[in-house]
Amino acid sequence: MPSPLVLVANEPRAYRETIALALKALRPEAEVIAIEPTDLDAEVKRRRPDVAVLSQKSATVEDVVPSWVLLYPDGTNMTVVSVAGEQSVTGSLALDDLAALVGSA
């Protein structure tokens, strides 16, 4: 089974880098890449990731990426999780939940 590819492209930078590092530690089988949010759409088209973490909605991500997490949009405490087109909104997503999502990708 190929390793899942995760693009971490949320803001701010400290979040992006720590979340990418933590996912690499928790899911060593996954390929986790932190990228600039402005590069997300292009990287999604090029790499076709299994999971994307972002902080601004993206039509490209919605069309292409099977699982994505919209993390704290506009600085809120809210998170939108989409798995195979099924979306749910939560205010209490934990790091383990995110790692589990990557594990199931």
Place this chain on the structure above:
Amino acid sequence: VSEEPIRIVLVEDHTIFRQAMALALDQESDLRVVGGAGTLAEARELLRSVAADVAIVDIDLPDGSGIDLIRDVIKPGSLAQVLVLTASATRIDVARAVDVGASGVLHKTTALPQIVDAVRRLCAGKPVMDPVEIVSLLRLVNEHRMTHQKADAALARLTRREREVLSLLGEGLGDKEMAQRLHVSKETVHTHMVNLLGKLGVETRLQALIFAVKHGLVQIS
């Protein structure tokens, strides 16, 4: 000889970031995260039960400002230091944080290695902020304090009637309506208005209203 790791407390309401940061810091052999809190109340409770060398504190917490927590960390007999990590602080927020004892303020756009470096520098007794910038921030806080003191003094000079006129101004009433509400003549309302403009040191009704709203005397719903 092995040294004790630097004990860190994380105060951050974004759960995933707090947990990821804890994991990232724990991967450094000289750092150990000893606790995390998502609210001001949780942080206060946590700080009562664990000893920390550095508290990394966000300013925007759901139940208040992280700035209020800094005083709790910097208490007599404690060597703990505070590193503020914020996404949205204004310059005056940064200045207030430094004024109450934060040793450093970093924006969340800072790269992770720089945050780690700042923690190590703090514990080594090295500065993480430019001393010139610290002086500038403390000057800013002082200026704000003076402005508020002047405003409080001006508001304290207002009579009860002048405060009522200001309040009615906030409701959007004109002289005629104010006179009816206060059971006085329009000329009396006008006199109160002239007097309160003079006491507040402003020239127009709009300026008086803005002054009153800004300093909490009038609330506009």
